[in-house]
Amino acid sequence: MLHIEKNFELQKLNTLKLAAKAEFFAVVSNKEELLGAISWSKAKNVPIFVLGGGSNILISKKIKGLVLKNEIKGTGILAEDRESVTFSALSGENWTHFVHLAAENGWYGVENLYLVPGTVGAAPVQNIGAYGVELKDTFDHLVAINLETGKEKIFTIKDCHFAYRNSIFKNKLKGKYFIYSVALRLNKKASLKLDYGDIRVKLLEKGIKKPNLKQVVSVIQEIRNSKLPSPAVLANAGSFFKNPEISISEFRKLETSFPDIKSFPTGKKVKIPAGWLIEKAGFKGKKFGSVGVYEKQALILVNYGGATARDLLALVKDIKKTVKKLFTIDLEEEVNII
Numbered sequence: 001m002l003h004i005e006k007n008f009e010l011q012k013l014n015t016l017k018l019a020a021k022a023e024f025f026a027v028v029s030n031k032e033e034l035l036g037a038i039s040w041s042k043a044k045n046v047p048i049f050v051l052g053g054g055s056n057i058l059i060s061k062k063i064k065g066l067v068l069k070n071e072i073k074g075t076g077i078l079a080e081d082r083e084s085v086t087f088s089a090l091s092g093e094n095w096t097h098f099v100h101l102a103a104e105n106g107w108y109g110v111e112n113l114y115l116v117p118g119t120v121g122a123a124p125v126q127n128i129g130a131y132g133v134e135l136k137d138t139f140d141h142l143v144a145i146n147l148e149t150g151k152e153k154i155f156t157i158k159d160c161h162f163a164y165r166n167s168i169f170k171n172k173l174k175g176k177y178f179i180y181s182v183a184l185r186l187n188k189k190a191s192l193k194l195d196y197g198d199i200r201v202k203l204l205e206k207g208i209k210k211p212n213l214k215q216v217v218s219v220i221q222e223i224r225n226s227k228l229p230s231p232a233v234l235a236n237a238g239s240f241f242k243n244p245e246i247s248i249s250e251f252r253k254l255e256t257s258f259p260d261i262k263s264f265p266t267g268k269k270v271k272i273p274a275g276w277l278i279e280k281a282g283f284k285g286k287k288f289g290s291v292g293v294y295e296k297q298a299l300i301l302v303n304y305g306g307a308t309a310r311d312l313l314a315l316v317k318d319i320k321k322t323v324k325k326l327f328t329i330d331l332e333e334e335v336n337i338i
């Protein structure tokens with residue numbers, strides 16, 4: 001049964017732990033409740049805002065309309081052959097639980113995305129990525145429900161316009177669809193991606209030359225835990241900014257002033273780790289009242305307790321201004337600011 005609450009506090013439902021109200025709020029646990037919520041919002045003429053794990057948002061004001069907490073869960077196999085399996089989850093499922101099930105079954109493709117916070121439904125919205133793998137690499141299709149009409153639509157990989165931390169659901173279709181389920185095509189044959197950062201080094205340290213799926217999951221867990229704070233322990237929203245891309249000529253110029261600059265080539269452009277820029281700008285590990293920049297990874301902004309959106313946004317402004325002045329690079333937020 002759909003139960004709609006008024007003036008609902010969202011502090012516990014966002015990992016930055018910011019206090020903010022929703023004008024209306026409901027939990028949806030199945031399709032019937034979701035369709036009920038869509039009808040209700042139409043009758044009331046209020047917009048719907050879909051909340052997943054709350055791990056990639058900064059809520060700066062009261063959210064007008066109906067906030068839906070997605071608790072629609074379940075997983076299943078859609079198709080299978082000797083080489084691959086199409087494994088699907090309903091969108092309110094915890095992403096890491098989905099990855100865990102894939103690894104337990106010996107299906108390859110998403111192990112590097114273990115412990116990315118959030119729900120399955122949020123994963124395609126920003127094409128989540130970590131350790132050399134992105135969601136789009138195994139994506140098969142998703143089913144979404146139009147928030148205006150209640151009608152279902154299948155989105156193939158082409159329809160989603162995936163890019164670095166981006167998709168059509170962050171742009172043209174923002175706020176238009178409720179992602180209902182996501183299906184991935186996973187490999188039954190070993191195909192591990194071990195070339196990013198320290199993965200191979202960490203495995204070799206343990207004497208593992210030919211790792212299996214579970215060993216990779218455990219090393220990813222170790223690397224993440226050594227750099228990224230668990231939102232359950234320290235309030236944060238993961239990488240706050242995207243890694244900016246600059247032209248090769250801009251990069252050459254910067255390299256003369258900063259010979260130790262870190263970079264990754266991406267075809268015609270060069271990607272610079274925002275964490276390096278923010279660290280170089282002197283922010284790493286710094287506290288400003290109740291907010292700060294995480295001491296082990298400068299891309300993570302932290303609420304040490306009691307911070308407001310205004311405190312965080314002041315820090316964001318300061319970081320962007322300083323990075324721009326030093327490197328003439330504009331940082332762009334990865335986190336959704338509402």
Ligand code: EPU
Nearest residue numbers: 130131132197238239241242243262273275276279297298
């Ligand atoms: N670096 C610094 N200082 C820092 C942080 C990083 O110099 O404080 C340098 C590192 O030395 C390294 C490079 O930056 O050479 C890259 O660092 P890292 O491997 O930690 O990854 P990242 O580029 O900072 C991205 C994703 C993360 C993802 C990691 C691992 C973005 C915006 N972030 O961070 O994603 O976990 O790669 O693949 O692309 C997230 O999206 O919330 C997230 C945590």
